[in-house]
Structures are given as structure tokens and as C-alpha cells.
Amino acid sequence: AQSVTQLGSHVSVSEGALVLLRCNYSSSVPPYLFWYVQYPNQGLQLLLKYTTGATLVKGINGFEAEFKKSETSFHLTKPSAHMSDAAEYFCAVSERFEKLVFGKGTKLTVNP
């Protein structure tokens, strides 16, 4: 079965600093990987996805993620954090037929 591990349930950065949210997965087949963001009192919004092709994926709001097969990782980064990036971030891997398996989430705090 596929699984997702997000290292660090809470990450705190200063405004303007690099954001790095870690995600490792396990999968017996080539994975499809997703990052979602959840703002308070809202549902999940797709940030970016990796399916095939280029391993560096660019998403919305300046985020990007790199698929590294050898490390079974799909870490999310943003060069410069903004106050509006404060939210909870979920990594997910796709099983058969669009079934997503989610990590436990990482709550990002951005300090002024």
C-alpha cells in the first residue's frame, strides 16, 4: 500500500525566508504526487502535481516541488515566504483510480 510521511507537523519561518516542507512517500508503482494547501475554515486547494515528465514542478503562489525517485521524496519549496502563505499543507500520493492517500499535514507559520 502507498503511504505518505510529512516530516514536521509544524514549521515556522520568517517572512522572506525560504520555505521547505518535506514529503516522503512509499509506492510500489510509479507515483502521482500532489501538494494541497488548506487555509483556515476552507477546503483543500491544489498547489501542484507531478504526473510524468519534468521532475521539477511549478505550482501556484510561487511554490514548486521536485520529484526525486532515488530519495522517494517530493519536497515543497518557496524561495521567499509571505504572510499569506500561513496555512496547512498536505502531500498526497495517488493510488488506483484517483484515490488519494494523504500525509498528516504540516502547519506553516510565517513570522513578521
Added chain:
Amino acid sequence: ETGVTQTPRHLVMGMTNKKSLKCEQHLGHNAMYWYKQSAKKPLELMFVYNFKEQTENNSVPSRFSPECPNSSHLFLHLHTLQPEDSALYLCASSPGTGGSNQPQHFGDGTRLSIL
């Protein structure tokens, strides 16, 4: 109106009440999902419907009863719930083409509180 809409946004009910959660999608998708999001737990997939047929029931207690009358609407009927059922219930939809690379689109959820 676009996207996935869930109503109500908030619901408080007693353990003996019967209520229903509604989800509607305007994306032309054929697959719909119910998730439960509790504090400090990963999102739990509850049910999956594809072309109105239930394709997955993730060992959900029978006090939760889903209904999918068409590809655009999904309901979750609730009865005799327990305090541990208090959570955010999220609905999602996806194209339903069978490709694992299709992302799901989520509604804003219904915050359910059981008294």
C-alpha cells in the same frame, strides 16, 4: 457558480438527531468523495462514488449513509451520531476517467459538532 459547494457550512446536532450534508459540483466530474478531517489525524476517505455507483466504503459506521442521485450531487445522511464524529467533513470531485493523475477538487467542508 463553479467548483464544489457544500452546505451547510456549520452544523450542530444532538446524538439523536437526523441531518444531511449536501455537496454539489459544477465541474462536470463523474467521481465524488466524502472525507472526514479530525484534529491531529490524516484525512480519512469515507466513500467514493463513480458515475453514481458506490465504489468504496472505507469501513464507515452505518450511522453515516451516503447518497449519490446523480454525478453532480452527493449527500451524507447522519443519524444517531457519537461525539467522536465531530469533525470537518469534506466533499471532493474528480473527472472519474480512471487516471490516477487526476487531482481532486474540494469543497470548503461542513464543520459538524455533536452535542
